[in-house]
Amino acid sequence: MQKTSINCSPLLLCASFMLAMLVGCKKDNIVPEPKPTVLSMNELYKSAILDAMVADSAEIIDTLWALTPENTALKWKTIKGKPHVLLASFMRYPSSYPVGDSITTSWGESWLFIPQQMKARIGSSFSATSDTTMRICQLLGLPPANERSNTHIAEVWVNPERLYRPAGSRVITTKTTGAALNNSNPEDFTSWFNNYIVFAYYRTLSTTSDYHYPWTRLGYTYDWAPDKNEVGLSEYVLQSNSGAWVESVSKVSNYF
DSSP states (O other): OOOOOOOOOHHHHHHHHHHHHHHHHHHHTOOOOOOOOOOOHHHHHHHHHHHHHSOOGGGOOSOOOOOSTTOTTSOEEEETTEEEEEEEEEESOGGGSOTTSEEEOTTOOEEEEOHHHHHHHHTTSOOTTOOHHHHHHHHTTOOOOOTTSOOEEEEEEEOGGGEEOSBSSOOSSOSOOOSSOOTTSOHHHHHHHHHHHIIIIISOOOSTTOOOOOOOSBSEEEOOSTTSOSEEEEEEEEOTTOEEEEEEEEEHHHHO
C-alpha cells in the first residue's frame, strides 16, 4: 500500500505554534474580578454621615407623610377637644411612658416616626435570628446597635400643633421639603436648625459612646442598611414640655 505523506511548511508550523502560545497566554492572564468590599456596620454608618452632610436636589422626595386628617393611613383621636395623631418613639426608658396615662416631655424634644410606616417598611423582614434592634437603628439613622441603644418603642398620641419637621421647612402638612432653610421659618426654628447641624455633623465627640448622625434635613431618616434605599421614614420632632398620651409600650423584639 502506498503511504500518503503530508507536507507541512515551516511557515504553517510557526504560525500554529504562535497561535497556541497566544491562547495559552490569554488564559494565564485572566484576572478574576475583585470581590466587592464588605463594610462593617461602623463603616457603613460613617459613610452615611458623610453622605447626609451634602444634600442635593436628587435626594428631595415628594412622598413624605403629611400629618393631615386627609391622610387616611394615619390614626387620629380627639383628646380634650383637640385632634391627636398616633406617632412612636424609639427609646430606652419605658418607665417614663406609663401606658394609658398622660406624660409631659420635660426631658427635652423627642424625635418621632409613624408606627404604621415602620411596620410596613420592615415588619415582614424579621426572622427568629434577626437583629431587630440593629435594623431599627439603621432605618432611623441611629448608630449601630450597642449596649446603650434604645430597647423599646412607645406609641403616643400627640397634638400636631406641638410638632415640627426637622428639615428645611418645618411644616408637617406637606409631602416634600428641601434641605435649605425656608425663609418662612420662625427665628427660633432657624436657630435650632443651625445648632443641630453642628450637633449632627461637627461637634467634638468626647467619648467612644458619642456619635454624629446622618441627618438628611429632607424630612426623612437615613436608612444606612447595606443594599437598602437610603430614604427611610418620615420624621417629626415633638417639642420639649409637650403633653402626650401613651397608647402602648413594647420591647423591640415584640413590636412586629
